[in-house]
Amino acid sequence: MFENKIVLTGVKPTGTPHIGNFLGAIRPALQLGHQVLDAGGKHYMFIADYHAINAEKDPQVLNQKLKEIACVYLAFGLDPNRTIFYRQSDIYQIPEITTILYAYTPKGFMNKAHAYKACLDKNREAGKPDDDGINMGLYTYPTLMAADILTFDTDIVPVGKDQVQHVEIARDIAGIINAHYNQKLLHLPEYYLDQNVAVVPGIDGRKMSKSYGNVIPIFADDKEIKKAVFSIKTDSRPMEEPKNPEEILVYQVYKSVASADKVAEMAYGLENGKLGYGHIKNMLLDGIIDLVKESREKYQYYMEHFEEVEAMLEEGAAKARPHAAKTLERLRNAVFGR
Ligand code: TRP
Numbered sequence: 001m002f003e004n005k006i007v008l009t010g011v012k013p014t015g016t017p018h019i020g021n022f023l024g025a026i027r028p029a030l031q032l033g034h035q036v037l038d039a040g041g042k043h044y045m046f047i048a049d050y051h052a053i054n055a056e057k058d059p060q061v062l063n064q065k066l067k068e069i070a071c072v073y074l075a076f077g078l079d080p081n082r083t084i085f086y087r088q089s090d091i092y093q094i095p096e097i098t099t100i101l102y103a104y105t106p107k108g109f110m111n112k113a114h115a116y117k118a119c120l121d122k123n124r125e126a127g128k129p130d131d132d133g134i135n136m137g138l139y140t141y142p143t144l145m146a147a148d149i150l151t152f153d154t155d156i157v158p159v160g161k162d163q164v165q166h167v168e169i170a171r172d173i174a175g176i177i178n179a180h181y182n183q184k185l186l187h188l189p190e191y192y193l194d195q196n197v198a199v200v201p202g203i204d205g206r207k208m209s210k211s212y213g214n215v216i217p218i219f220a221d222d223k224e225i226k227k228a229v230f231s232i233k234t235d236s237r238p239m240e241e242p243k244n245p246e247e248i249l250v251y252q253v254y255k256s257v258a259s260a261d262k263v264a265e266m267a268y269g270l271e272n273g274k275l276g277y278g279h280i281k282n283m284l285l286d287g288i289i290d291l292v293k294e295s296r297e298k299y300q301y302y303m304e305h306f307e308e309v310e311a312m313l314e315e316g317a318a319k320a321r322p323h324a325a326k327t328l329e330r331l332r333n334a335v336f337g338r
Contacts, residue, residue: 001039002035002036002039002041002156003039003040003041004039004040004041005036005039005041005042005155005156006041006042006044006152006153006154006155006156007032007033007036007041007042007043007044007154007155007156007157007158007192008043008044008045008046008148008149008152008154008156008157008189009029009032009033009043009044009045009046009157009158010045010046010047010048010051010088010145010148011025011029011045011046011047011048011069011073012047012048012051012052012069013047013048013049013052013062013065013066013068013069014065014069015064015065015068015069015210016068016072016217016219017068017069017072017218017219018208018210018215018216018217018218019200019208019215019216019217019218019253019256019257019288019292020199020200020202020207020208020209020215020216022076022218022292023198023200023256023257024160024197024198024199024200025160025197026072026073026076027076028158028194028196028197029045029158030073030076030077030078032158032192032194033045033078033082033083034077037082037083042084043082043083043084044083044084044086044152044154044320045073045078045083045084045085046085046086046087046088046091046148046316046320047066047069047070047086047087047088047313048088048145048148049062049066049087049088049089050088050089050094050095050137050144051088051137051141051144051145052065052066053137054135054137054138054141055138066087067303067306067309068303070085070302070309070313071299071302071303071306071309072219072299073085074298074299074302074309074312075295075296075298075299075302076295077295080312080315080316084316084319084320085312085313085316086313086316086317086319086320087313087317088148090313090314090317091151091317091320091321091324092321092324093151093321093324093325093327093328094144094147094148094151094324095147096328097147097150097151097324097327097328097331098140098143098144098146098147100331100332100335101143101146101147101150101173101177102140102143103335104173104176104177104180105140105143105146105173105176106176109142109143109169109172109173110139110140110142110143113141113142113165113166113169114162114165115138115141115142116134116138116139116141119133119134119138120134141166142165142166142169142170143169143173145166145169145170146166146169146170146173146174149167149170149189150170150173150174150186150187150189150327151323151324151327151328152320152323152324152327153186153187153323153327154187154189155187155189155190156189156190156191156192157170157189157190157191157192158191158192158193158194159191159192159193160193160197161193163191164191164193167189167190167191168191170189171188171189171190173186174186174187174188174189175188177331177334181334183334185330185331185334186327186331198256200253200256201249201252201253202214202215202216203215203216203228203229203231203232203233203249204233205233205249215228216228216229216253216288218288218292218295218296219292219296219299222289225285225288225289226285229250229281229284229285229288230281230285232249232250232253232281232284233249234248234249234250234277238276239273239274239275239276239277239279240273241273242270242271242272242273243270243271243273244270244271245266245267245270245271248270248280250277250280250281250284251263251266251267251270251280253284254266254280254283254284254287257284257287257288257291258283258284258287262283262287266280266283
């Protein structure tokens with residue numbers, strides 16, 4: 001399905017990822033990228049730093065997060081010679097294209113966008129004025145995202161559920177402009193929702209999330225990972241008691257981490273009272289360390305040699321800009337009648 005397609009993924013610089021981010025977002029995005037490239041498609045991946053400044057006003061914090069996210073993707077196998085990997089803010093055409101899109105974007109589209117609506121609802125619940133703490137960057141977020149997508153004539157945008165609406169808005173904006181000028185100025189994108197993406201439970205059984213404080217880190221040292229793994233909730237049943245693996249949190253996390261044989265081994269041990277909680281936690285710990293060991297070293301390397309990463313991002317931007325310039329020119333010619 002990705003033959004000769006243009007596929008684009010945006011990532012927000014959210015800081016050091018945990019195993020839930022890795023299994024639920026980073027790994028699937030990279031696997032998809034490889035699939036696209038192997039099928040002769042084009043893969044764009046960028047760090048959405050213009051989006052990030054809506055929330056993060058401290059440039060030092062922002063830069064640290066950007067640095068971390070870039071190194072994470074490289075450490076886990078993003079190949080900058082194949083994927084066009086860049087920083088959103090290095091593509092000067094994006095804000096210009098965004099401004100043109102504004103003129104064709106119904107305000108109602110922004111009113112109904114989830115990210116904005118969530119903030120509005122929070123304000124109302126807290127008895128605050130509707131607009132409290134909401135800046136125009138957040139409000140118009142989907143138009144900038146539409147520019148990210150439409151700039152590169154993207155065919156497919158892989159997304160999580162929460163981003164489907166944003167891709168639909170991009171498509172609708174493109175449709176409005178094309179209809180107005182009665183020509184195919186902008187390519188209509190589609191979203192791709194991967195149904196098989198893992199939702200990894202955290203150490204307390206809720207979805208793993210930094211905001212719940214229940215994460216297993218990946219780029220920490222072994223001791224820290226061990227501490228998190230050993231604090232996964234268990235009960236006081238003895239080892240000999242046969243257990244249903246599906247009810248055991250350690251097993252649930254293991255399923256996303258280990259190979260099918262290893263998972264079957266753990267299931268067998270639990271069902272037959274041959275593995276205790278200490279055993280399975282050690283198995284999980286080994287599984288996690290195996291999964292990330294090599295990448296951890298690469299991550300350290302890139303963090304310490306960020307100038308190399310910087311050069312890759314610049315190169316990526318240089319590859320992306322000509323396409324962006326073409327789209328901008330097409331739009332300018334149409335809207336200004338040149
Ligand atoms: N909004 C996306 C997120 O929150 C990030 C993003 C920005 C993006 N621009 C994009 C994703 C364009 C895909 C395409 O994760």
